[in-house]
Amino acid sequence: MSAALPVALPDYAAAAAERLDAQARAYFDGGAADELTLSANLRAWQQIRLQSRVLRPMTGAHTRVELLGRTLAHPVLLAPVAFQQLAHPDGELATAHAAAALQAGMVLSTQSSVPVEAVARAFRGDPDAGPLWFQLYIQPDRDFTLALVRRAEAAGCEALVLTVDAPVSGARDRERRAGFRLPPGVRAVHLEGLRRPPSPALQPGQSALFDGLLAGMPTWVDVAWLVGHTRLPVLLKGITHPDDARLAREAGAAGLIVSNHGGRTLDTVPATAELLPRIVAAVDGLPVLVDGGIRRGTDVLKALGLGARAVLVGRPQVHALAVAGAQGVAHMLRLLRDELEIAMALTGCRRLTEAAAALSPPA
Secondary structure, three states, rough: OOOOOOOOOHHHHHHHHHHOOOOHHHHHHOOOOOOHHHHHHHHHHOOEEEEEOOOOOOOOOOEEEEEEEEOOOEEEEEEEOOOHOOOOHHHHHHHHHHHHHHHHHHHHHOOOOOHHHHHHOOOOOOOOOOEEEEEEOOOOOOHHHHHHHHHHHHOOOOEEEEEEOOOOOOOOOOHHHHOOOOOOOOOOOHHOOOOOOOOOOOOOOOOHHHHHHHHOOOHHHHHHHHHHHHOEEEEEEEEEHHHHHHHHHHHOOEEEEEEEEHHHOOOOOOOOHHHHHHHHHHHHOEEEEEEEOOHHHHHHHHHHOOOEEEEEEEEHHHEEEHHHHHHHHHHHHHHHHHHHHHHHHHHHOHHEEEEEHHEEEOO
């Protein structure tokens, strides 16, 4: 790590911009289309206000939260981010060691450049480590999907995170302008051997997207199929509509992640901070997490005040990884947790179950 030690997550973003090549920057930092949702995610957390409180006893305060039957030391998890070897040669393995050391949960991407078995070893044997979850896309080859689920189970993953909001990639202009291609040696190791079904013959007037690519995409029936074929809890990532939240609950989801894919799929979707309260209200009692634009400990406190059980951070882990490998990711997590504790102290919030009281009421 350089002598100019980052003091906040935006510092890591600025430093990473100097280290990553143009293609990697476009892939990690870009969003869909005009990137309005990408910027809205950040702005929405900033616009929520906190209420300071004074002279309140804070001895014994803590950041612990309950999630899926476990007590977590703090409510920060690392979101699934693909191809982390684009940022650092150690890729997801370095991220995993940092997460385990800082007691943070980690969600490993299906498109990881390091296999789940190697990543799981970083968590194994450490009783203080946070949970390792595995992010999944249901593939047209359901047998291949089920084999991947079995690998995650055997490796010791504690939950599956099914991404449901990206049946196709968004129109990512930055990536297209940069001509993004994976460099030699970086690949989605979990998808090796996946056989793509032949494209159906299109009839006149049919769409190559709707009637071709999307012909084998999963539906709610497949969510119920997955829940019934694993012993792990299944969380759905990419929920932005209350009706979908209710359908997820009916399909057996153990939790939801309010996410607009970091602004990388459908542009002009509302910010996750705006969406979060509606989803929490729709599934009263079901654990709800949120990602998108979390950059400060104050953002974490706000998210829990709005009803989230925990938050996930995506781009910041890659920025820190690019700057200083595992040490950078660990430091980034420490900064976020320190800021959370400071925010709790200054709002008089001794437990994160009290976070709603830290929110300033609308004027």
